[in-house]
Amino acid sequence: MKQIRLAINTHHWDPSESVESFLNASSTQEFQHALSCIHPDERARITRKLVREDAKMALVGRLLISAMFVKEYSCSWKELRFSRTKAGKPYLERCSETNVFKATNVIFNISHHGGWVVLAAAESCAVGIDVMTLEIPGKRAIPVQDFFVSFQDQFTQSEWDYINRPADDKKKLRRFIQYWCLKESYVKAIGVGIVVKLASIEFGGLPEDDNITQPNAPITLRLNGIPNLSWHFELSDLADDHCVAVALAKRPDDDSAYSDKTRFEVMQIEELLAHAEGL
Template sequence: MIRKVVSEYLNIPYKEVTLARSEKGKPYLTGRTDVDHFSFNVSHQGDYAVLAAQANCNLGADVMKLETRTDVASFFQTMRRQFTAEEWQLIRSPTTDKEQLKLFFRLWCLKESYVKALGVGIGFEVGRLNFHLPSLNIDSSVITDTTLKIDGTAMSDWSFEEHFLDNHSIAVAVNNTCKTPSEKLVNEDMNEELLSTAGEFKVLDYKDIMKNVQPLSEPDMSFWENFHPKAEDPSQWKSKQAQKS
């Protein structure tokens, strides 16, 4: 998915896309002297994988599935240091556990998207981040009015694009110094959706996903011959191996 969007966005032959990782594990494009900076980020959780990409800036993406819990009070207590007093007031404002959890996961998704954009890893104290949500209800539209303060200082050079899709919160943190529009891809199994500049999702079929994708090496038939007879359940395969020995 990363290789595909880099190839098509920057018009680089698929097989010439070379990727590396920073010390904190964030992937980046390497080996190109003709590209100043191209930022992309991937997140997967629940039923979806999300990829965001944009030139000349830093960005981060995150997706969180809304999960029901029976221990909401104790769960919130465990996570108390990860949110500001203002955020906790917002989280606890609904009267039902479901709506409180929806706000919790939405805010957590926003925090993750910002930290991933920075590429600093899990060492960042997300409790310093305070998000303000003017739009509390997200339907099929893309929300862009969320703002961020860090240690009380407004981060006016950052914007956040949010969407709620099939019980999943999606957030993309974008540095406002970017000069080109971003591209966001949401992948569910073999179905992919592209967010256009108009904020609408376009469903792509399998052929669209695989378009321009090329194998990076010749097929290894010996690998397939070894893999093919294996049982789908690894425990069954181990049992058969034990019986043979």
């Protein structure tokens, strides 16, 4: 089973000089070109965003989806047509290439936070992804335990025990964010949004030495206290200051697909825009 992981850092891409010009699509030629390469409906979604960085990452996310199909399945950018499910998840509706069957059976998910945009995809397999900066949201200067208070009912006692085991607050926060990303990736994979109680989704098996770059025992999942073996989970670091979690529904016909972690390919903005074509 083919799996794809792509990531791109938008921090250094500054296609406009002001928030107003960026959101009103009246900025530089490069940004105008980027906007012209996505469907008008998605273009409208992006230009309605009030925060410049959110708009920029959302735009890169849409470009990254199309670039993945061009790069991995030799699809024509202009022939790609996307739709959304009732839950709002985008999917490839059609393309006109010889790989049309494989391409239209690719399930993908994107996430962005802190300047990074990430994508996970797999053939005929539900997938979810979430990325977060390894810091308290909003860069608030508050004690870690004060930050945790608002989330007491989102984690099980076993998860809190693991989070609070280190003496170092940075390690505690790192473990908290890892769990949060895992929960989000699963929720996104099943496509229900955060309407389920997050404490009913319990993870285990994370390494005590916090080293997620080395092979470890599989991350385990319990749903309402009952072990669930139908999912595979991966944790990765990006640039040492972001955590990424991927949830992948297991296919019984392809157990070997889950033996190794799929590494992220980091793309550059220039490479992304080189694939893009105006619509």
